[in-house]
Amino acid sequence: MIPVRGFEGRKVAVFGLARTGLTAARALILGGAEVALWDERPESRAAAQAEGLPLVDLSTADWSQFAALMLSPGVPLTHPKPHWTVEKAKAAGVEILGDIELFARTVNAAPEHKRPKIVAITGTNGKSTTTALIGHICAAAGRATRVGGNIGQGVLGLDDMHGGAVYVLELSSYQLDLTSSLKPDVSVLLNVTPDHLDRHGGMEGYVTAKRRVLLNQGKGDTAVIGVDDPWGQRICTEITAANRRTIVPISASKAMGRGVYVLQGVLYDATGERAVEVADLLRARSLPGRHNWQNAAAAYSAVKGLGLTAQEAVDGLMSFPGLAHRMEQVGQIGKVRFINDSKATNADAARQAMSSYPKFYWIAGGQPKAGGIESLTDLFPRIEKAYLVGEAQKEFAATLKGRAKVAECGTLRAATAEAYADAIASGQDAVVLLSPACASFDQFPDFEARGDAFRRAVNELAQPAAKGVRA
Known part of the structure; x- marks a missing residue:
């Protein structure tokens, strides 16, 4: 761990207790700072408390005591509107920074x-x-x-x-x-x-x-x-x-x-x-x-x-061996290959994977981004069939109507099973491609969890297939 320098003996508020916030808190303590941690999620506060890290309700705290606010990157700084911790910090003249800035100052010192x-x-x-x-x-x-x-x-x-x-x-x-x-x-x-x-x-x-x-x-x-x-x-x-x-x-x-x-x-x-x-x-x-x-x-x-x-x-x-969740082959059952491109959280990222295969069975959807998938219309002829999940499925179905076959599946597990059934029934070499063109946050904590869920769904299909049972 890198001890953070520059806040020795001073008190730093830390808001957002996921990976970044907890790591920053430990590094600040190691460098000699005092910390006051808070998160609106009870489970995150419980995780910090179990580690012995000091919790302070920042909504009622005296902000004049803080030298800085270490803000987790997922917390809005300016838009759609500043988070309440940002407003309190600015009102008290407290500097707002992230873990990369803490690292930079430590290096510079x-x-x-x-x-x-x-x-x-x-x-x-x-x-x-x-x-x-x-x-x-x-x-x-x-x-x-x-x-x-x-x-x-x-x-x-x-x-x-x-x-x-x-x-x-x-x-x-x-x-x-x-x-x-x-x-x-x-x-x-x-x-x-x-x-x-x-x-x-x-x-x-x-x-x-x-x-x-x-x-x-x-x-x-x-x-x-x-x-x-x-x-x-x-x-x-x-x-x-x-x-x-x-x-x-x-x-x-x-x-x-x-x-x-x-x-x-x-x-x-x-x-x-x-x-x-x-x-x-x-x-x-x-x-x-x-x-x-x-x-x-x-x-x-x-x-x-x-x-x-x-x-x-x-x-x-x-x-280079490649990276998980980026056009990663997670399995093959018979003539069907399963490609995990869960990192494709917008249409432009999905284009990269879709452009790599002449034909594919496409699993898409999740929490939609602005513009949806309209920019991918030139690639729609490559889609054998689309299997839609999450919040975006109605919107994506409307965009694909008349341009590709569509199944609204709701969940990733159901989409994987239906895509495999159609792919194996074709009798041809086939690719089932998870490239969602969406964020994951409607159904998963992050794209890694979504990709891992896809891998599990493929493994479930592979087990009966290995025994000669139609999945």
């Missing part, structure tokens, strides 16, 4: 020889795979690597820092909203498409949050920016004009005079005097599809920014 290297990754889609990929490449090259943030373990729960360590951090827009002093050695902005607009007050607010990953970079630092979408192009142009760091544009769809790009599966490095072919990504079994080519270009550029060689980068790309 460390002696120069003890400061680690930091790679910060954000983007609407692909950031978890890219984070894991960069971490894998660095570890395979012998670096002391810690991977966390919005993926896996909270940043403050990672092993304590030293001068030879590399921290590879996935950052969500929610986390970036609460971060002001992080100074990454390498920043990666993969792409920007509409998402979480209700939490940022619209697209401009969302873009502003994503851009914060580039906020404090200076001379000698590296900014890797995806330019396959208009927002990324604009940001790259603006950052290039500032001319304060090494900027590496990346693309998975076009050749560039300068940058790193992929054409027809071949990775090219054009950061030198000429474009050099460095890897055939069609040989990277865990990186299929154009979206993963962008992830690979970003990871290659990022690790080169840390000083790794091109060969170390390519070796890591080829040995």
Whole structure:
């Protein structure tokens, strides 16, 4: 764990007692701070109390005693409206920050020889795979690597820092909203498409949050920016004009005079005097599809920014084992393969998986995002049949009417069973694809739990199938 510095002997309010909040509380205590913890959910308070952490009802507390409010990223900061803890903190002049900011201040306060290297990754889609990929490449090259943030373990729960360590951090827009002093050695902005607009007050607010990953970079630092979408192009142009760091544009769809790009599966490095072919990504079994080519270009550029060689980068790309819940094959029964893409929490993310298969039985739905699935209409002809679940099923059924066969199944388990029955009845090689294009929060605590439920449903089907019984 990383002891938080800067709040020794001072009192910090912590609101939101899921993984991030509890980890931050422990790290603050380890660094010498006093903490006052609260959550509106009784079960979360009980978990903190069982650990011996001090609970204080922040709704009735004297806020003048607090040096800061450590706010969990899932709690609204500005939109749709500020949370009541935010309003109380502002009224009392109490600073509001998140766990990434606590980490940043701790790093900034460390002696120069003890400061680690930091790679910060954000983007609407692909950031978890890219984070894991960069971490894998660095570890395979012998670096002391810690991977966390919005993926896996909270940043403050990672092993304590030293001068030879590399921290590879996935950052969500929610986390970036609460971060002001992080100074990454390498920043990666993969792409920007509409998402979480209700939490940022619209697209401009969302873009502003994503851009914060580039906020404090200076001379000698590296900014890797995806330019396959208009927002990324604009940001790259603006950052290039500032001319304060090494900027590496990346693309998975076009050749560039300068940058790193992929054409027809071949990775090219054009950061030198000429474009050099460095890897055939069609040989990277865990990186299929154009979206993963962008992830690979970003990871290659990022690790080169840390000083790794091109060969170390390519070796890591080829040995990457993949990531759970991202186009992960969780089973095969006869001729039917089951693909878990639970991480696809919006239409643009679902497009990536849907584009990878010529035909598929599609499980979709959950808590819908703005715009629904209208942007996927060009892929509807690939759908053998759609099996809809959760809050979005009526909306999605209306969008798909007359364009694809639809079954409103309600639950993920029922959808999996019905999709398998139809797929096996076809007698053909088939793919059952869970790529929900929705958040999970109507039926599951997070996309990981949703993906795990899909895996269990597939395993249930496999058991009778293994005995020769029709599932």
